[in-house]
Amino acid sequence: MRMIRRAIAALWTTAAVAVALRAVGGVPVERQSGGWRPLEGPDLT
Amino acid sequence: MSRVAILGAGAVGTRVARYLLASGSVGSVDRVLLRDVDPERLSGALAVLDEAAADGRVEVEHAPFPDQADADVIVVATPRGTQLRAVREALSCGIPVVLSGDGLAETVAVARLADEAGERGVPVVLGAGFAPGLSGVLAAHAHSWFDHVEEIHVAKVGAGGPACALVHHRALSRLSYDWRGGGWRRRPGGSGRELCWFPEPVGPMDCYRAALSDPVLLHHAFPEVERITARMAATRLDRLTAPLPMLSPTRVEGGVGAVRVEVRGRRGTTQDVRVLGVAERPAVAAAAVAATTVEWALAGRLRVRGMASLAEMVEPVSFLSDVGDRGLVAEIFEGEHAVV
Numbered sequence: 580m581r582m583i584r585r586a587i588a589a590l591w592t593t594a595a596v597a598v599a600l601r602a603v604g605g606v607p608v609e610r611q612s613g614g615w616r617p618l619e620g621p622d623l624t
Numbered sequence: 625m626s627r628v629a630i631l632g633a634g635a636v637g638t639r640v641a642r643y644l645l646a647s648g649s650v651g652s653v654d655r656v657l658l659r660d661v662d663p664e665r666l667s668g669a670l671a672v673l674d675e676a677a678a679d680g681r682v683e684v685e686h687a688p689f690p691d692q693a694d695a696d697v698i699v700v701a702t703p704r705g706t707q708l709r710a711v712r713e714a715l716s717c718g719i720p721v722v723l724s725g726d727g728l729a730e731t732v733a734v735a736r737l738a739d740e741a742g743e744r745g746v747p748v749v750l751g752a753g754f755a756p757g758l759s760g761v762l763a764a765h766a767h768s769w770f771d772h773v774e775e776i777h778v779a780k781v782g783a784g785g786p787a788c789a790l791v792h793h794r795a796l797s798r799l800s801y802d803w804r805g806g807g808w809r810r811r812p813g814g815s816g817r818e819l820c821w822f823p824e825p826v827g828p829m830d831c832y833r834a835a836l837s838d839p840v841l842l843h844h845a846f847p848e849v850e851r852i853t854a855r856m857a858a859t860r861l862d863r864l865t866a867p868l869p870m871l872s873p874t875r876v877e878g879g880v881g882a883v884r885v886e887v888r889g890r891r892g893t894t895q896d897v898r899v900l901g902v903a904e905r906p907a908v909a910a911a912a913v914a915a916t917t918v919e920w921a922l923a924g925r926l927r928v929r930g931m932a933s934l935a936e937m938v939e940p941v942s943f944l945s946d947v948g949d950r951g952l953v954a955e956i957f958e959g960e961h962a963v964v
Contacts, residue, residue, distance in 0.1 A: 613959015615823045615901065622956060623941050 635785030639911030782881020
């Protein structure tokens with residue numbers, strides 16, 4: 580019985596951490612803006 | 625006028641023949657000999673090469689390897705497991721070889737013939753395809769912009785024909801080799817997810833480690849670079865089914881693929897990153913690269929009379945210009961980074 584209670588508590592804790600991370604967000608992600616252009620002119624020297 | 629033997633009449637081999645026969649440049653090819661073990665593939669190739677075949681410029685032979693190849697260059701575009709023997713046979717004939725294979729194990733096995741190629745003074749170009757091949761040339765070009773290069777990271781999307789798709793399928797379940805800090809690091813294929821942004825129309829794709837030959841060839845070309853990795857795009861289903869045999873037959877040819885090469889290093893006193901890429905159907909791109917390499921070999925423009933990767937064999941700017949004439953447009957990513 581004690582073991583089951585511990586397992587349930589562990590599951591609740593995991594779920595709570597997952598929800599918290601989901602809500603707060605993780606490590607800041609480096610956002611890229613820009614685009615591709617053909618290599619030409621001085622790029623090809 | 626020259627004669628080129630092409631081993632393998634698949635998606636890449638047939639296109640190499642078409643490019644070479646259509647070429648009107650210096651070092652153009654007079655005759656092409658196509659060899660394959662599959663008569664259906666040969667008849668399909670003849671249908672594609674209709675006009676040249678009618679002129680008698682194309683010969684087909686239902687045989688695997690040349691015993692006495694009467695050719696100025698041999699292109700090896702055969703499936704995995706046959707390339708080593710093909711290169712060995714070509715070397716024994718003393719004929720320059722252009723190898724378009726991309727399997728890691730076979731590339732390493734072929735590289736063991738380097739001493740023989742060097743002794744004979746016969747150019748053998750390893751990885752003359754999309755990736756490896758064009759990826760190495762892009763890396764070499766980006767390398768020239770830096771005072772010191774620290775990292776090269778290659779990523780690719782897509783497969784050429786069915787043989788290439790099988791190599792990619794297996795690569796996800798094999799160990800990948802990354803060069804890091806003076807040694808090879810073995811990591812499981814399918815690990816190390818990274819979102820890579822490829823040239824349009826491919827766009828962003830999740831890429832994973834795989835048993836790819838790019839790091840081996842790039843390390844050979846740029847031994848001073850401290851970190852070299854290669855990844856390939858895959859879906860969750862690809863990763864899940866990678867250890868199994870291919871469950872469904874692949875299409876004759878895949879859709880648009882891409883290569884992306886990220887080079888990091890120092891320019892003057894600042895750290896910098898350059899990202900180059902090309903988007904094209906992989907078999908078309910591989911054939912354009914192999915055909916251009918053949919023309920360079922016929923014109924005596926290859927730098928090494930022995931075995932080396934394409935990045936070492938050619939002058940990058942001229943080569944990019946030549947493949948650009950065949951529709952392969954190299955692109956550069958220009959953007960800003962902002963932490964949000």
